[in-house]
Amino acid sequence: MVVAMKSDGHLPKQILLTCDTELGEVSRHFDAQDSFDFFVEGKYDGQQVGFDFLNQTASDFGAKMTHFLDVYPAKNGLEKRFSNLVERALNQGHEVELHTHPSWQFDERRIFMFQYSEDEQREILAHGIKLLQKWSGKQPLAHRAGGYGADNRIFKLLSEFEIRFDSSYYFRYRNCPMEGLALNKTQAIEGVVEVPITVFDRQQRYAPGFKKAQRTQLDLRMGLSIKEIEAVLDQSPPGAILVFFFHSFNFLQIPFNSKTRKFGKPAIDRQLMESYRSMLKMISGRNDCSFATFGDLRMAEHEPFFPKVSVSASFSQKIKSKWQIWKGIDHV
Numbered sequence: 001m002v003v004a005m006k007s008d009g010h011l012p013k014q015i016l017l018t019c020d021t022e023l024g025e026v027s028r029h030f031d032a033q034d035s036f037d038f039f040v041e042g043k044y045d046g047q048q049v050g051f052d053f054l055n056q057t058a059s060d061f062g063a064k065m066t067h068f069l070d071v072y073p074a075k076n077g078l079e080k081r082f083s084n085l086v087e088r089a090l091n092q093g094h095e096v097e098l099h100t101h102p103s104w105q106f107d108e109r110r111i112f113m114f115q116y117s118e119d120e121q122r123e124i125l126a127h128g129i130k131l132l133q134k135w136s137g138k139q140p141l142a143h144r145a146g147g148y149g150a151d152n153r154i155f156k157l158l159s160e161f162e163i164r165f166d167s168s169y170y171f172r173y174r175n176c177p178m179e180g181l182a183l184n185k186t187q188a189i190e191g192v193v194e195v196p197i198t199v200f201d202r203q204q205r206y207a208p209g210f211k212k213a214q215r216t217q218l219d220l221r222m223g224l225s226i227k228e229i230e231a232v233l234d235q236s237p238p239g240a241i242l243v244f245f246f247h248s249f250n251f252l253q254i255p256f257n258s259k260t261r262k263f264g265k266p267a268i269d270r271q272l273m274e275s276y277r278s279m280l281k282m283i284s285g286r287n288d289c290s291f292a293t294f295g296d297l298r299m300a301e302h303e304p305f306f307p308k309v310s311v312s313a314s315f316s317q318k319i320k321s322k323w324q325i326w327k328g329i330d331h332v
């Protein structure tokens with residue numbers, strides 16, 4: 001999709017829908033084929049609400065999904081499934097880029113890129129790029145480290161492999177040791193452009209006088225309303241790149257007890273599927289926004305920005321969210 005100039009001369013706000021498509025760290029303890037069905041394809045209860053649903057719904061609104069694919073579990077009979085997945089995405093006009101969860105292939109005790117030496121990271125990148133090239137027939141344009149766990153060494157390494165974009169930077173997130181980067185603004189380092197995960201200041205009001213400010217990403221699983229997302233878009237400057245965040249298992253509710261490390265019975269989150277549709281409808285109806293992939297991005301001059309949104313939140317929602325898998329695996 002070409003990001004065109006709007007008639008008033010401003011670049012549109014560029015909407016990048018990114019999905020971490022992965023089996024997840026937790027799957028290493030389960031059967032790989034079953035995990036692929038569940039966490040990647042979103043197969044449950046005779047239905048399929050993962051990879052294809054995300055793509056098809058994006059297509060319905062003229063958007064493209066960019067999958068950051070964790071390629072490292074592609075062994076033990078899974079490689080065919082990975083190559084088929086990539087083929088399906090590309091055939092439907094979506095994109096596949098590199099997501100690095102090195103623990104699957106290298107050292108299961110080290111789950112973040114920054115825990116590896118430069119030479120080891122080079123080996124991890126080479127392995128992942130080789131697989132993606134084999135399946136897609138092209139060089140990836142972008143990289144995202146699993147759990148946002150990359151440090152500034154990644155820029156030189158990505159430039160060696162001619163990967164033009166990184167999207168691992170999450171402002172002040174505890175697993176993200178990147179330094180010296182601007183808030184919600186692209187920046188070129190060692191010839192690689194960092195496209196940070198968009199974050200905003202979400203003030204949750206629990207009761208009169210009880211407020212909690214929380215840095216949040218554009219991720220529907222955080223319980224964001226369409227109104228909140230609209231407010232973030234309104235407060236973003238023309239030309240800004242807004243990085244939305246999904247996981248391939250986005251629409252499966254997976255109860256997880258972090259004390260006993262046990263899973264409960266999953267459920268399909270229909271309400272969230274509906275929110276996804278409503279969100280895309282809202283964005284596609286705005287004349288100041290355009291959907292984009294990494295190949296479409298235009299670099300615009302703007303100041304760093306930090307949208308502020310105030311919402312009421314019920315305490316019960318907060319407790320419920322503790323039992324979800326993404327709390328258990330915490331963004332990795």
Ligand SMILES: [Zn+2]
Pocket residue numbers: 020022070099101145146147331332
């Ligand atoms: Zn990941």
